[in-house]
Amino acid sequence: MDILKKIQDHREQEEELKWEGTFSEYLELLKERPYLAQSAHSRVYNMIKSAGVAEEHDHKRYKFFDEDIYGLDEAMEKLVEEYFHPAARRLDVRKRILLLMGPVSGGKSTLVNLLKRGMEKYTHTDEGAVFAIKGCPMHEDPLHLVPNHLRKDFQDEYGIRVEGSLSPLNTMRVETEYDGRIEDVLVERIFFSEDKRTGIGTFSPSDPKSQDIADLTGSIDFSTIAQYGSESDPRAYRFDGELNKANRGIMEFQEMLKCDEKFLWHLLSLTQEGNFKAGRFALISADELIIAHTNEAEYRSFIANKKNEALHSRMIVMPVPYNLKVSQEERIYEKMIRESDIRDVHIAPHTLRVAAMFTILTRLKESKKASVDVLKKMRLYDGEILEGFSDVDVEELKKEHADEGMSGIDPRYVINRISSTIIKKELTSINALDVLRSLKDGLGSHASISSEDKERYLDFISLARKEYDEIAKKEVQKAFVYSYEESAVTLMDNYLDNVEAYCNKAKLRDPLTGEELNPDERLMRSIEEQIGVSENAKKAFREEILIRISAYARKGKKFDYQSHERLREAIQKKLFADLKDVVKITTSTKTPDEQQLKKINEVVATLVDEHGYNSSSANELLKYVGSLLNR
Numbered sequence: 001m002d003i004l005k006k007i008q009d010h011r012e013q014e015e016e017l018k019w020e021g022t023f024s025e026y027l028e029l030l031k032e033r034p035y036l037a038q039s040a041h042s043r044v045y046n047m048i049k050s051a052g053v054a055e056e057h058d059h060k061r062y063k064f065f066d067e068d069i070y071g072l073d074e075a076m077e078k079l080v081e082e083y084f085h086p087a088a089r090r091l092d093v094r095k096r097i098l099l100l101m102g103p104v105s106g107g108k109s110t111l112v113n114l115l116k117r118g119m120e121k122y123t124h125t126d127e128g129a130v131f132a133i134k135g136c137p138m139h140e141d142p143l144h145l146v147p148n149h150l151r152k153d154f155q156d157e158y159g160i161r162v163e164g165s166l167s168p169l170n171t172m173r174v175e176t177e178y179d180g181r182i183e184d185v186l187v188e189r190i191f192f193s194e195d196k197r198t199g200i201g202t203f204s205p206s207d208p209k210s211q212d213i214a215d216l217t218g219s220i221d222f223s224t225i226a227q228y229g230s231e232s233d234p235r236a237y238r239f240d241g242e243l244n245k246a247n248r249g250i251m252e253f254q255e256m257l258k259c260d261e262k263f264l265w266h267l268l269s270l271t272q273e274g275n276f277k278a279g280r281f282a283l284i285s286a287d288e289l290i291i292a293h294t295n296e297a298e299y300r301s302f303i304a305n306k307k308n309e310a311l312h313s314r315m316i317v318m319p320v321p322y323n324l325k326v327s328q329e330e331r332i333y334e335k336m337i338r339e340s341d342i343r344d345v346h347i348a349p350h351t352l353r354v355a356a357m358f359t360i361l362t363r364l365k366e367s368k369k370a371s372v373d374v375l376k377k378m379r380l381y382d383g384e385i386l387e388g389f390s391d392v393d394v395e396e397l398k399k400e401h402a403d404e405g406m407s408g409i410d411p412r413y414v415i416n417r418i419s420s421t422i423i424k425k426e427l428t429s430i431n432a433l434d435v436l437r438s439l440k441d442g443l444g445s446h447a448s449i450s451s452e453d454k455e456r457y458l459d460f461i462s463l464a465r466k467e468y469d470e471i472a473k474k475e476v477q478k479a480f481v482y483s484y485e486e487s488a489v490t491l492m493d494n495y496l497d498n499v500e501a502y503c504n505k506a507k508l509r510d511p512l513t514g515e516e517l518n519p520d521e522r523l524m525r526s527i528e529e530q531i532g533v534s535e536n537a538k539k540a541f542r543e544e545i546l547i548r549i550s551a552y553a554r555k556g557k558k559f560d561y562q563s564h565e566r567l568r569e570a571i572q573k574k575l576f577a578d579l580k581d582v583v584k585i586t587t588s589t590k591t592p593d594e595q596q597l598k599k600i601n602e603v604v605a606t607l608v609d610e611h612g613y614n615s616s617s618a619n620e621l622l623k624y625v626g627s628l629l630n631r
């Protein structure tokens with residue numbers, strides 16, 4: 001479908017969703033669908049919930065965040081359970097400003113955007129529909145029309161509690177336009193849109209000295225004073241501040257703590273009473289979620305100032321730490337690269353993973369447990385299963401440092417280093433070593449790294465490098481073994497024949513001479529030792545394999561070289577050990593002979609076809625592994 005058609009469809013859909021009626025007709029709607037009267041907070045919460053919730057271990061994962069926020073399931077769970085959920089139930093927290101606190105480029109803006117874009121979509125659904133007094137610049141809740149003295153009766157009849165009073169402008173409109181007949185006041189369905197300034201607002205402070213409160217609460221429209229005769233006529237006021245426009249939805253308050261404190265005091269009554277003051281009017285009720293964000297340093301200096309106490313107590317601070325999972329960090333980079341102008345450059349496999357390892361290491365705090373070094377911690381956090389550690393241990397590790405994830409290297413730094421390397425060197429392909437080098441070179445000029453941290457970070461570069469060496473060797477090993485597939489199958493068959501005879505206490509027959517032979521212990525051990533099966537454990541290991549084989553046979557499935565993960569690894573390693581010399585010679589010789597060249601080309605082809613390399617990155621890998629093996 002072409003884009004113009006889509007645009008047209010969208011317009012038609014919106015046209016179909018439109019609704020307009022009198023207040024009394026709106027009340028009819030409410031009888032059937034009382035949830036339409038929900039508060040802004042409740043709508044946000046329901047939107048999050050409507051995307052689905054997965055129960056995992058003892059945690060809830062809110063799928064709403066899945067596509068854009070990676071590795072922060074627990075922070076998101078806390079955010080929903082400790083802010084959105086209670087706020088939706090009209091508990092006091094909803095009156096507080098939600099302050100997201102976290103390190104630079106840790107995803108705070110991404111999170112707020114996700115909520116904003118989400119609300120724009122959600123108000124187009126039946127469950128998320130929003131209705132407002134027609135023609136009101138603040139899209140005021142129609143229920144504010146219910147007079148105060150009748151609200152108790154209204155609640156008895158409709159089961160809906162009305163909060164907030166009718167704004168000065170609409171009070172006047174009811175008199176002048178509707179002759180006081182509130183039942184005739186026109187109500188319409190509205191759709192949130194930041195572009196159209198409906199239900200979504202963003203406030204970004206400018207220079208504190210010149211900051212004008214009008215940006216938040218609107219201002220007098222001098223051109224109309226003459227017409228209405230007085231500055232205190234609400235019709236002579238433009239209710240077009242961000243607080244006005246974001247009514248019923250979300251207002252993002254960027255860099256809140258950079259604002260002048262006097263400015264922030266205007267927010268006190270909003271956060272306390274749910275209303276704010278504009279011009280010379282009575283208080284204006286607002287129903288909106290205010291989200292601000294800040295970093296830790298700014299936050300600390302804010303709370304250190306006694307004058308801010310009142311405001312501080314009206315905030316709910318939610319941490320948005322860095323992600324601490326290598327695999328999720330990799331996804332973050334992939335996403336950032338997709339959105340950047342280097343998306344066409346070839347990035348060799350494992351490059352981003354190795355960069356992510358380095359980054360995560362800089363974010364981790366050392367454990368008090370002697371048995372857990374940072375590398376182990378990194379693996380455990382990423383969900384790897386390590387011998388001797390259970391889920392409970394991982395939970396305990398996470399609890400050791402409350403501020404883990406609040407410092408370290410940020411994703412933007414990594415992406416910036418990668419792009420600058422690519423651009424400066426005009427590379428068309430980049431690998432893990434290029435990236436590590438570039439990350440290392442950049443540390444000196446990184447503004448916020450102390451020299452002490454720099455030392456630590458350099459160590460992490462070498463740790464990540466060592467990890468990469470292992471990965472690289474394995475990769476080449478796999479590719480070599482691949483072109484020795486046949487040998488792998490033969491070795492495996494041979495091993496299984498011996499294991500079978502061993503377990504059944506039987507003899508083997510020599511295929512040539514027909515002579516009876518004992519199982520070849522040396523052969524079996526040479527394979528098992530590759531994956532650390534000890535002398536004591538060998539019997540159990542062999543029996544386990546036989547059981548697996550018979551289980552396969554029962555289901556009519558063929559047991560082959562891929563059917564047992566550890567056995568496959570053992571076979572590959574054994575082959576590789578046998579092949580090591582071949583690899584060494586083949587990969588490091590400057591003038592390969594015909595035979596070697598053929599082998600190299602096969603391996604390069606495997607790396608390209610099966611493992612995502614291109615021919616230049618595959619050749620680089622081979623050369624590198626050759627040099628490693630020759631050390």
Ligand SMILES: Nc1ncnc2c1ncn2[C@@H]1O[C@H](COP(=O)(O)OP(=O)(O)OP(=O)(O)O)[C@@H](O)[C@H]1O
Nearest residue numbers: 068069070103104105106107108109110323332411
């Ligand atoms: N946990 C995460 N999941 C997904 N993307 C992330 C995550 N953390 C960071 N990013 C990515 O990093 C980049 C910077 O994130 P963002 O701008 O949201 O951070 P921020 O916390 O608002 O930073 P700042 O403090 O600099 O304003 C974005 O491209 C974002 O997609």
Ligand SMILES: [Mg+2]
Nearest residue numbers: 108109110293
């Ligand atoms: Mg930001």
